[in-house]
Amino acid sequence: MSSIGFVTPQTIQFDQPLILQSGATISDYHLMIETYGTLNADKSNAVLICHALNASHHVAGAYADDPKNIGWWDNMIGPGKSVDTNRFFVIGINNLGSCFGSTGPMHNNAQTDKPYGADFPVVTVEDWVQAQARVADHLGIQQFAAVMGGSLGGMQALAWSMLFPDRLRHCVVIASTAKLSAQNIAFNDVARQAILTDPDFYGGDFYAHKVVPRRGLRVARMIGHITYLSNDDMAEKFGRDLRTGEYQFGFGIDFEIESYLRYQADKFADYFDANTYLLITKALDYFDPARAFDGDLSKALAKTKAKFLLASFTTDWRFSPQCSRDIVQALVSNQRTVSYAEIDAPHGHDAFLLDDARYLNLIAAYFANIDQELA
């Protein structure tokens, strides 16, 4: 199906300071958004899309001056697609601290007239949601038809349902979790250590040195990438295939999987910001809405009012189906309306970004129901 075509990002400037969960304040910031489709007269058809670690406000379509730069969820969102932009007004937003246009560590700190670097405040999922709510205010949207995201994006959708129960009718949480496990945190911390100890990191102030901590970013990306793919999928795609058919007896590339990971790592180091990587992994680690309720997720979700769709993928070992089941159970214990699908897909955590008919049809069916409510 055709994409939405060329799209144009917008910058929204905010002058009122945002007080963060850490107690720090960020003032004078801007957020990048894209919108697709048309907001209806009663502003009831808006859908907010929250992004994961390595994504942005560029959710669908392409840019006229960069036609190959397709939005990261273009297979999901567009005219006639699962989230149909002929029916819904869809908003993609780039979060604070990211490196795709919204105010982040590479931007100037007005107070020092230098890039924030490591001084950029640690932001949480809840902070992002507060900032997103201001975007909704700016657009005059009192209540979203749905807030939706996968992985870290799903955490934001879940946080919306708790922080602003009246501002969303549906909450769509895909391949996500209500809290990271010790193993998840461990992988994030190794990645952070790789960046923090890279001599080119300069304590976060590498911009002034005109270098990039590429070594750290490469290692961080390789670790992340392994956790996004399933063991079986990697076996299927790469197995023990050798680049040249023979062992090289050295430390260059022997196996295709090495070639693939190093290529992805190099690409990532070309465009991703090291401070952003630290910030976003911390936001992941810190998300734990049950924490304020002695670990009781049911209590954390007690004030939610939205209807929920959760989806997980059988081979996702980063945020396994059990993570979604735990959220479903906590919602059910609160008598919330919950749909849950566990999709048998081979592609691990990455499945939430990929084409899978059952998955795309599930989302399509759910949004068709939301559309019915509008009509």
Next chain:
Amino acid sequence: MSSIGFVTPQTIQFDQPLILQSGATISDYHLMIETYGTLNADKSNAVLICHALNASHHVAGAYADDPKNIGWWDNMIGPGKSVDTNRFFVIGINNLGSCFGSTGPMHNNAQTDKPYGADFPVVTVEDWVQAQARVADHLGIQQFAAVMGGSLGGMQALAWSMLFPDRLRHCVVIASTAKLSAQNIAFNDVARQAILTDPDFYGGDFYAHKVVPRRGLRVARMIGHITYLSNDDMAEKFGRDLRTGEYQFGFGIDFEIESYLRYQADKFADYFDANTYLLITKALDYFDPARAFDGDLSKALAKTKAKFLLASFTTDWRFSPQCSRDIVQALVSNQRTVSYAEIDAPHGHDAFLLDDARYLNLIAAYFANIDQELA
């Protein structure tokens, strides 16, 4: 039960060059061993213990001048233990290229009068077994009662059964695999990349610069450590426990799991050699005896004559029970005598080193049977 007490390592010098699988030759090398118990008159009670990544010839007992330095399998091997040194003559050996005493990259290359560094030849599991066979020759042992190892050590035991079918009566392969998966290789390659790109690695010649590529070693160890523990075990031991009870909103230590991994990483960087890490992970990646038989493991094992014991651990996701089952199936298809135990243990891959009554009793029972054969 008491340990074997104080032990003394021995150095064996070899003057005949060893031709390696790569085609390279290593001449003038030495291997470190320790022995426990007494070789019987007909030299039929010898048991060879092969070590995994981070271990050595120091399998049991302690050193008089370093009494806290207990052998890595002291819980398994000693008087009255599962492998009873009152009955068996047990040999621990440090492999070529390791950093615990046998000739390795930190030693002088006679041809250049400098440390080998990155010039140390890539060695394979099969190369190690060839070198171990020379140790057996040196000790006058024609046939081992058993060759035994866990993880990478299990690969060596398995290689013994194929390379020297007449030289072992029993082959004990614990928590091992006949080949690494793409995911296993991927983790190894990230670790290698962390070391290779550490500015203090100097292409492997860091000895001359009087530095150690600590950053790379730390990251490598953290990655490795995560794969040794089970997700459940990590959740049980660390969960989301915070060091101070509060989020720090910075990039220092928040979670206990971070503290633990960084501490282990620092310790590892203090003693482990970076070139050895590269070599040993390559040996792991390259092990694939079925490769010469078009991937048919049954054919690879067709010439074996030993009896086999395999054991795996339910929560081991590095070398899962399925890896052991594949070996068992290939052996059974060759009508070999095979015992196999899948042990329900929470500790992941590390379980092969830990105290678990069912596991230690299993090994004890198997070796009691071997002892019966001797009598």
